[in-house]
Amino acid sequence: MGGNGAREDWAIVALAEIAAAPTVAALEALRVQYLGKQGRVTGELRALSGLPALERRARGAVLNEYKTDIEHALSRQREVLAQAEQTQRLEQERLDLTLPGVSPAWGTLHPITRVRRRLADVMLRLGFTLRTAPEMETEWYNFEALNMPADHPAREMHDTFYLEAPYVLRTHTSPFQIRAMRDAGGELPLRVATLGFTYRRDDDATHTPQFMQMEGLVLDRGIGLPDLKGVVLAVVRDVFGPTERIRLRPSFFPFTEPSAEVDMSCPLCLGTGCRVCHTGWIEILGSGLVHPRVLEAGGYDPGEVSGFAFGWGVERVAMLLYGLDELRPLYQNDVRFLQAFDAWDSL
Ligand SMILES: [Zn+2]
Structure with missing residues (x-):
């Protein structure tokens, strides 16, 4: 079920922050911030119990959608960062075949x-x-x-x-x-x-x-x-x-x-x-x-x-x-x- 209407601001901000996370560490901090035990999504889900039954179902569906979107965004960005890291490593570790090699010591005639x-x-x-x-x-x-x-x-x-x-x-x-x-x-x-x-x-x-x-x-x-x-x-x-x-x-x-x-x-x-x-x-x-x-x-x-x-x-x-x-x-x-x-x- 999709929410009718625009995403709430905090969910939009979450997806934007995740897409812009520059490092794996920053990405992990965002995961904790939204999906961790003290995270925003977890808190919102916990608050459902205080709602009347009908409202709870509708709100629950919206929050689950946000949660799924955030999870997807996290895994997508994780891949982007991994790709960037590999590209950088390949760049740094590139073999220069034109460099002189280490020649073995030649013997000489007495x-x-x-x-x-x-x-x-x-x-x-x-x-x-x-x-x-x-x-x-x-x-x-x-x-x-x-x-x-x-x-x-x-x-x-x-x-x-x-x-x-x-x-x-x-x-x-x-x-x-x-x-x-x-x-x-x-x-x-x-x-x-x-x-x-x-x-x-x-x-x-x-x-x-x-x-x-x-x-x-x-x-x-x-x-x-x-x-x-x-x-x-x-x-x-x-x-x-x-x-x-x-x-x-x-x-x-x-x-x-x-x-x-x-x-x-x-x-x-x-x-x-x-x-x-x-x-x-x-x-x-x-x-x-x-x-x-x-x-x-x-x-x-x-x-x-x-x-x-x-x-x-x-x-x-x-x-x-x-x-x-x-x-x-x-x-x-x-x-x-x-x-x-x-x-x-x-x-
Ligand atoms: Zn002489």
Whole structure:
């Protein structure tokens, strides 16, 4: 039943207030104000009992209609507010897909790995094959076969780590020469190189007990010092730059005859002389023509075949290439130090 005539003022005000409620809390206050135990509608309904029967029915119908209208208005406004809240939240929590993400930390190659790969690459391009050799060697391969008999003074200099006889931790990569020659079975020419760890009882700023060497060996008929110098120059220039110069200085190694230390022009001062090199030259590798006794130990006839060998420290190459004063940081696993080489190599 509808009321005949206009709504009473207070009911009109109630519906207007509800439709304008700005928050859920304000809406709840209005609900209490009109429908709560002390509310306007509740009070009006309670007052019905004092009316005569006929009047009470008519008034009751009007009040119930108001009550229903107010309930509907409350639930409608509740929905409006919920919608507004969601819109606002979506606005605030919007994902900006153009913002930069959190990138994972990339690993970088160890500087020694970088230099090792670079050296291996140079040797392969020069026509060498790469091979490995045992780090645990017999004394024969490490010394005797390389023209260092038991009483040879050079054996003292090597500060060898002795294992259960007859084994040692190899003190240099040179035993690989003997293994390569024996495996080749007299075949010519032989162009072979190796890269690997070697061990000596040595530990200071520029020495570690474990260090890496790269070594190359070439055998053929008529090989001489000019071949040695040409190949070493090509390797040095490939690694350090096309303007490097080298010089050979007479030296002594038991397994080569003649032997030569190779100096290269200092890459730091371009050969003009600096704090590091003093003279403009830097000692870089050891080399020489393969000693006849070494050729014999490898199964070749020194009367027919000659060759040269050269070897250098991979860490030393890394120090010169990256301008390091010390060798030890390369093996101390400080990630900040190691990551610096990424930037260097991308130059
Ligand atoms: Zn210099």
